[in-house]
Amino acid sequence: MRTLTFATLALLTVVANTAAEAHAFLDHAEPRVGSTVSTAPRELVLSYTQNLEPAFSSVEVSDANGARVDLGKPRINAGVMRVGLKQLPPGTYKVRWQVLSVDTHTTEGSFSFHVGK
Numbered sequence: 001m002r003t004l005t006f007a008t009l010a011l012l013t014v015v016a017n018t019a020a021e022a023h024a025f026l027d028h029a030e031p032r033v034g035s036t037v038s039t040a041p042r043e044l045v046l047s048y049t050q051n052l053e054p055a056f057s058s059v060e061v062s063d064a065n066g067a068r069v070d071l072g073k074p075r076i077n078a079g080v081m082r083v084g085l086k087q088l089p090p091g092t093y094k095v096r097w098q099v100l101s102v103d104t105h106t107t108e109g110s111f112s113f114h115v116g117k
């Protein structure tokens, strides 16, 4: 019984901390995380749960060989980061992002999407 109480308390503490510290997490992406799109996108759009600091937020998109296929410096407006893409042939592409949110916390992540059938 004592063990159960401790476990419950620990769990509640974790939940409370998570709610209090809302970092800039990726809310959604276009193309969507893990998706397959039939038409090559001309732009990648990442939407976050908080506003971003443009000077310290970046994204890279690379092909299966590791070559960069984004057009460079992203455009950031509030919680949305966009970057242009080269003409993408069918294949799998990896997105790596790192952002600093206005609450001064850095978060990062990666995902892939697929162009083709």
Ligand SMILES: [Cu+2]
Binding pocket: 021, 022, 023, 024, 101, 103, 104, 105
């Ligand atoms: Cu935070």
